Amino acid sequence: MGRNIKRILIIGMSIISSLAVGIIRTEAAEATSSFGSASYEWMQGIESPIGVYVSSDTPIYYMEMIVTYDPEILQYSSGGELEEEGRIKVEIVGEESIEVSQMLYFVPLCSGTTDITIENVIVQYESGETAAVASTSAPITVPLEEGCALKSLLVNGKIIEGFQPDILSYTLDLAENIEKVEVTAVADSDTTTVEISDTSLVIGENRIWITTMNEEGKRAVYTLTVNRVQNLSGEGTTKEEKTRHQEVEVLREEKEEGGNDIQRIVFLILAGLFFILAVLLFLLIRISERKRRNRRRCRAKRIAYQKADLLKKVRENDRQKEVLNKTSEIEIDVQHVTMIFKREKDEATSIKELLIRTIKRQRSYELFKALDDVSFTVYKGEVVGIIGTNGSGKSTILKIISGVLVPTKGQVIVDKNKIQLLTLGTGFDFELTGRENVYLNGAIIGYTKEFIDEKYEEIVKFAELEGFMEEKVRNYSSGMVSRLGFAIATIRDTPEILILDEVLSVGDMFFQKKSSARIKEMMNGGSTVLIVSxxxxxxxxxxxxxxxxxxGRLRAFGTPEEVCEVYEKMNQE
Incomplete structure (x- = not known):
């Protein structure tokens, strides 16, 4: 009875499982695709991000998807592999997470409404099983620019029901005997040009585009979806054709119904056999090999965990090498960085109160999200400015890039040995003299005593503090402190990556010109520069x-003129 019966049972279960899978399609795990938001509103001409996500109740080892878009309205920028205009391939390997994601970037070419769709999604799990994921779409709205609106839109001489200048998409049903429509579009401005695509119709769904352009070259696209519907009860259909169509429909329904009944019967038979064999196999193994199976399972599990850890490390190293090889010109790659801080709700006013609260376990905390899924890329030699209101997360992202903080989620790929972070006044002791603070602050930055000895006179001269270096810093004005801090921070040779945290507004007008000139010298030395201001x-x-x-969220990423214009508009509202 032993092993021979067990082999027979296993083979029988495998055959039944294969037949059942061939008749009834099943999925090993539930997986869904989604976007970061339900809908998006982008500005024409400004690069905008959109996150694509795939979630599962089982860790995903590999994911592949196709993202489709309308190239007439959107221009793809980066984030995936462009197979052809309107079609992007996204692949993620070795994540081993229940959610994988990728950030894509597009530039709206004109005003209008369109969809971005996730389709053909395939996920593979560590076990080798694969599953297909349902498609999903997200609507994109690009608001009308001034001078691009239509005053009226007519089809065959009749104005479209519900027409409004700021609504850019309409649907219309027409009878099958209409093979072409006459579309009349009147612009709201005499200087606006209007173009209408082909208005010929085929049976089914048709798209007609009405494109407007203002004097500045800004465009808008009105979309008219025309459904040319077959009307079997209308004119042009003979009685014989109606009868023949009805007979075909009845036969088709009967055939589908009969096929479904056969499938149900076969499935129930196979399910019953599978259940009987499974019970027999379970009882056999439980009676004859329980102890040996447990020992073998424990040993196999231990080896599997060791192999999994080793394989995970190898894959992670390979993935890091692949990213670095493919992006050799990328200096800083910020990938989906999220930073959450824990802060105390009611801070204690004294050490005594803090100790009492700690002993009584009365301290309460709240979570504060300083950064939320921030992604952007800085290439070698670029000078990138970071703007935002107070408390927006600018200094936090600098500290993560420079390695001072570790993000809660996401990662930053950068060689931290190349970075120099310039902040003014770090480590100043106001009870010490200016000379003593030069050596103290320089040591904090990382200068050696020999280097400071060599550069001391140059620091004093640049800070314009001759005759004040033996005074205590508490007697300095704020401008003198700023000048001394700037001179110390910028005395070393130009690094490969330079990060400037609010250092371009130091001192009076004359010193600002001098400090700005020194910073530009450092920028022109070929450094990659991040500026917060x-x-x-x-x-x-x-x-x-x-x-x-x-x-804490990335609102825009592009040219300084475009991003600053949007930022200034927000502050004016």
Missing amino acids: HSTSVIKSNCTKAVWIEK
Whole structure:
């Protein structure tokens, strides 16, 4: 009875399982696709991000999807592999997470409404099983630019029901005998040009596009979806054709119904056999090999965990090498960074109160999300400005990039040995003299005593503090402190990655010119530079790209002029 019976039972279960899978399609795990938001509103001409996500109740080892879009309205920028215009392939390998995601970037070419669709999603699990995921879409709205609106839209001489200038999409049903429609579109402005696509119709769904353009070259696309519906009870259909169609429909329904009944019967028979064999196999193994099976399972599990850990490390190393090889020109890659801080709700006013609360376990905390899924890429040699209101997360992202903080979620790919972070006044002791603070602050930054000895006179001269270095810093004005901090921070040679945290507004007008000139010398030395500033004029005059972070979220990423314009509009509202 032993092993021979067990082999027979296992083979029988395998055959029945294969037949059942061939008749009834099943999925090993539930997986869904989604976007970061239910809908999006983007500005024409500004690069905008959209996150695509796949979630499962089982960790995903590999994921592949196709993202489709309308290239007439959207221009793909980055994030995936462009197979052809309107079709992007996204692959993620070795994540081993219940949710995988990728950020894609698009630039709206014109005003209008369109959809971005996730389709052909395939996920594979560590076991080798695969599953297909249902498609999903997200609507994209690009608001009308001034001078692009239509005053009226007529089809065959009749105005479209519900027409409004700011609604860019309409649907219309027409009879099958109408092979072409006459579309009349009148612009709201005499200087606006209007173009209408082909208005010929086929049976089924047809799309007609009405494109408008203002004097500045901004465009808008009105979409008219025309359904040319077959009307079997209408004119042009003979009685014989109606009868023949009805007979075909009845036969088709009977055939489908009969096929479904056969499938149900076969499935029930196979399910019954499978259940009987499963019970017999379970009893046999439980009676004859319980102890040996447990020992073998424990040993196999231990080996499996060791192999899984080793395989995970190898795959992670391979993935990191692959990213670095493919993006050799990328200097800083910020990938879906989220930072959550825990802060005390009611802070104690004394050490005594803090100890009492700690002993009584009365301290309560709340979570604060400083950054929420922030992603952007900085290439070698770029000068990128970061703007945002106070408390928006600018300094937090700098600390994560420089390695001072570790993000709660996501990662930053960068060589931290290349980074120099310049912040003013870090480590100043106001009870020490200016000379003593030069050595103290320089040591905090990482200078050696020999380096400071060599550069001391140059620091004093640049800070314009001759005759004040033996005074205590508490007697300095705020401008003197700022000048001394700037001179210390910028005395070393230009690093490969330079991060400036609010250092371009130091001292009076004359010193600002001198400090700005020194910073530009460092930028022109081939460094990759990140600048944090509240001043949009500083960003526009010094940067090649700009990042706008507001309330912890990435609001815009593009040219300084475009990003600063959107940022200034927000502050004016």
